[in-house]
Amino acid sequence: MGDIYIYMLIILAGLAITDLVVGVSNDAVNFLNSAIGSKAISFKTIMIIASLGIALGALSSSGMMEVARKGIFNPGEFYFDEIMIIFMAVMITDVLLLDFFNSLGLPTSTTVSIVFELLGAAVCVSLLKIGESETETFLDLGRYIASETAIEIVTGILLSVVIAFTIGALVQFLSRLMLTFNYRKRPAFLAGIFGGLSLTSLYYFIIVKGLKGADLGGLNFIFEYTTNVYTTLGYGFIFWIIFSLIYVYVLKWDIYKLIIILGTFGLAMAFAGNDLVNFIGVPIGAYDAYNIWMDAGAVEGFRMDALGGKLPSQKWLLILAGVVMILTLWFSSKAQAVVKTSVDLARQDSGIERFKANFLSRYLVRYSIMTADGIQRVMPKSATNYISKRFEKVPSLGLVTKNADKPAFDYVRASVNLMVASVLISVATSYKLPLSTTYVTFMVAMGTSLADRAWGTESAVYRIAGVLNVIGGWFFTAFSAFTAAAIFAYIIYLGGFYAIIGLVVLAVVLITRSFIMHKRSQTEQKITDELHKAESKTIQGIIEESSDTVATVFKRSKNMYSKTLEGLINQDLSALKSARKDSKKLGVEVDALRNNIYFFIRNLDEQTIGASKFYIDVLGHLQDISQSLEYISRSSTDHINNNHKSLKFTQIKDLKEIINRIHDIFEESENVFKNKDFIRLESIISKKRELLELVDSKIEKQVKRTKNTDESPKNTTLYFGLLLETRDLMNTTTQVAEQYFTEYDSNQFDTESE
Template identity: 75%
Template sequence: MSDIYIYMLFILTGLAITDLVVGVSNDAVNFLNSAIGSKAINFKTIMIIASLGVALGALSSQGMMEVARKGIFNPGEFYFDEVMTIFMAVMITDVLLLDFFNSMGLPTSTTVSIVFELLGAAVCVSLIKINASDTETFLNLGQYIATDTALTIILGILLSVLIAFTIGALVQFLSRLMLTFDFRKRPAFYAGVFGGLSLTSLFYFIILKGFKGADLYFEPLNQALNNLQTMDVTVLITVATLIWTVVSLVYVYVLKWDIYKLIIILGTFGLAMAFAGNDLVNFIGVPIGAYQAWEYAESTGLMASEISMERLAAKLPADKILLIVAGLIMIATLWLSSKAQAVVKTSVDLARQDSGTERFQPNAISRYLVRYSLMAAEGIKSITPESTQEYISARFDKPIAPKVVSRHADKPAFDYVRASVNLMVASVLISIATSYKLPLSTTYVTFMVAMGTSLADRAWGTESAVYRIAGVLNVIGGWFFTAFSAFTAAALFAYILHIGGMYAVVALVTLAIVLLIRSFLKHKKSQQIQKETDQLKKAESKTIQGIIEESSSNVATVFKRSKRIYKNTLDGLIAQDLAILKASRKESKKLSVEIDDLRNNIFFFIKNLDEKNLGASKFYIDALGNLQDISQSLDYISRASNTHINNNHKSLKFTQIKDLKEIILSIHEIFNDAQEIFTKHEFDQLEEIILQKRELIVLVDQKIDKQVKRTKDDEESPKNTTLYFSILLETRDLMNETIQIVEQYYREYDATRSTQGQ
């Protein structure tokens, strides 16, 4: 047999390792979000618990490896060379697709990815075979593809989204009715009962489903697990409920320990184990299947195009060493991947209890859903007895928060009760689906349960609902986009491999390597930029003097970034460089968003002020207003310049460029001096900036007069003239707004200094 297939096996091994890395980066959200969001335990402990779960789960994943070999297509209908084409196309697609979603910070389903990639590649190769046959037609596709399995998976995906969301919301609602937000002050009996039910569900999930088929290298333990798994389910659950309820009551009453924390620890362990046990096939199932196919093909001595792959339909145990190595790679990725943390952040942000900066912008669908949901809520309220409404509202009253809370406080996104319900419900749903052999995505279930519990907890108030729903719709849309893109890309790659052979393999693998390296460098660069970029900070001081000192760093930052945006925009306009203009436009938008975030924080800022220092709020609000005016002027200049060049209008004339460069130098000097003064808090030197500004305004007025004369005498381009006047007028506004904030700080500094001198 040709050495090409040995090379392909080596390539598949490399792709498998890469797939493990990008897959864990994506699926870490499944078992980390509840523990991280609740801050029940520190991050290092969470990672240790999750790592143990992943290690044990990897050992129990042996039976799942058959899905890649025979779950989607019928291997007996294909020859060895065709199966290798399918497997190679699937792995290249999977690596690229998952890395794309990870880079976007969005959780997607690795189960859906691998299933639709196998389906797409198998359909493509099947159609090639049918086309080459004189007797077969498109109607024969069913003999190549396991259509019943594919249809069941699609229905399972659709139903899991709805069921997980609904059950999560219902259980959270009932749990909150029983425990309230002030659950620490409820009788310990309630915590014990809640703990008993939660631990029973986790016990069933971990012992009966998580360790099913696992070989723990200790025969007495394997035998004990087997005995438990063969018991009648009803009897086992009844006995387990009684035992765990007693254990929980002892835990709470006698030991006086926190039962919620125990639930979160075991839940994190259980879901991490389920992830490794159920989803490891998504990453290494295909390469293992390819290796088993190659082993059989080598033993036959026939040509690759003559070896039927019926052997893959048999039960073929996976090498335990491979499973252990895969588990170790997953654990290493869990600890080292920054992309995993970005995906977790999306899920936690969408489920958090308090309001704040929203990651997603509302859309028409989210607005309509919120509007009609409010109407439906009003309808339900009108038919609900008032006493019932009052009772329910009382159960959802939140404890009074301290009046003054540090903005730097690392607050949990939600409490222990919600984290416990997230883990418990997700565990139960996955257990039930597994027991009925229904395909279910752990990503879909855990994410939608988290969304359902956050809705039931009234985390989606009118202040945030439209943003949260938009975020959920974005994530769900990404899931279905995954299915479509996985099917299409795998089919395309399979066709290219069929046509190009080894040349196509080398080309596609090279493309994958280049794109992965590019993605890695881009992600690393974005992280570095995020570290280096001067982020605007929310105010926490409670006096005018404190606000002057604290907010001056924000003003210095705005001046620094404004200087860069203004210069880059006009340099790009002069050079007609659209790339520079787009980058400046993006930076201008980012500055506007950050200033808007500061303005959105005014509510919390005023809440945190002491009564005697409420006067500081006016100073801070005025300062933010001036900063916003600066950002709006920059936004207008960058947008107008970008549009002008993008529409291929006439470039600026030499005299205009010369005048603009003179203005750029003057503005650069003013911003630079102001930035240094605000950085060093040398406010007594602000008077010099005011004088510089007056000189610049005179200069701009002179340039306006010159352009008026040019327009009258020889200007021929209306677009050019409009843009140039717009830039000059907006530059004058920009300087006026800059000096307003300089004068404001100078006045307050002078007044504060005078007061201190008395």
């Protein structure tokens, strides 16, 4: 009998390692986004600092392990085998759920997932016990669930959203009033004061509060001198103010960069201290339960009252978990996608928005503007002018320099993000409250971006929609975690060890599939021809740079057109859906280039302002091409998806002739633009005109067929639509070629004249 539980512990250990990997991939956003977004230090330096923070934070998380053992349910009301069912169901659910969110590139809360998984599995097993009892009813569920603790934890998680957002916005508002966006030119003593306050906060809440519960062996004597809060804070503030002023005035170093370095370290440490329980708390609880059961003689029907008591921490397991977390941080590529979501929503400037506006975001923005206008009318004019002046942006903030990947926000906001999030998480950890680090860091970042007026009229509706999507994902996490853990617990209860093996195999298959798909998408992303914005300031430079983009559009257009019509001819719905997805992606990328026109024009010199018209016209033509391809793919997909009649033999024959001609023309055009051999464009233009004549003849042929034979209305409509859109597609590509040929020829003439 005991061998089965040993196998279960081995499985739990494997799941714990997997959970650490997928969990850190998800939660890396919590402590990396501010440093990465501000670009204060190199990525390698960020990773080293975060790794050191994780290593130290892992040792301070021992007290949090009690939450998994007794924070959600009363272990004394369950037998050992029932406890193992709960723990096994929780770990399988957690691994699958976190991997699902990682694959989507969305940050979710590992704390929410583990809390509701424990709650779901415990409720399921409790109801099964109640169902088997002749005396108990549903009202007795409160005996099994630690209601007060569970409510306290859930309430704390929900309140953290409001608290983190409010405090983040308030601290950022005050910081910006003091330092402004032009903080580099403010008096140095202000930077010293800001540094002193920031470093004092990080020192007390991270080092004193965060590490006080850590098992540091002989170093624990340090904390004997920090029992008096006011004395510790007072002396700490004096020391760090003096340190900051020396740092700024004497050494003339950047205090903001130091705050970001220490803040990243502190936040990584706070993350490990608070969130490690989410990944290994359940397996450690199962290991403790097994030891208690074995010490009691491995008897059946043994109640786990001892699991609710004080148990020694497994320091070696904490160290091992810290090592796995650090390795994952360095080698996980999924973490980068999750970090990108948070940085995009908090960036200072407008640009390409990842999320689409929805009715709720529009409603919130509309009424927020009305509220702001009302407040502005009530406030004294002098106060309004003073605040507005403090929040004036630095003029160069909106410029996009050549080949520059500029910061999403400045050092001041990055410092506040790290400082406030670190303080809030460390306070929660010191009270053994499993606060959601994802909730806190994300909402602090959103609060500071709001206070910094990053959500202007150009971007607010999209940013709020993004925040609502992420928060909605958290609620979805809670519901999914509770439901899936309850279902898995029921399956294990019925099927025993065989059910466990089946669920583990399912988890391995799904995670392996997710890993393969992620690798494949990465490979495709590397080899996929993406469109790049032009950054040159001369007409010759624009021709050179944009020709690569045109070559890419022609290449992708050739593949999409062929895939769509071949899919239509063969009635291959999957190929049609794939082509439609590709056409939408092309449209989004072209729109992104058009949205960058503002910054492109801002960067042009006065002497070369004429280059903008050429580039705008090129992008207009590319947009027309993408719209034609999108129409062709959409109408073809809808036709097959609606189970309409297939094309007739004569229609297929005509289409194949057009496909072959277009394929050759697009391929030749692609090579011309790729090699910048624009002198060959004249012959391509004539070939495209011949193709237009061919398309016109096919249209006339179909008109006669429609008049003289019994044609399907749907087929006829589709066929005419395809031919007409193909003609528009060729007209547009001809215009692109003519535009480049004209400009290149004109440019060559001007060069020779000089």
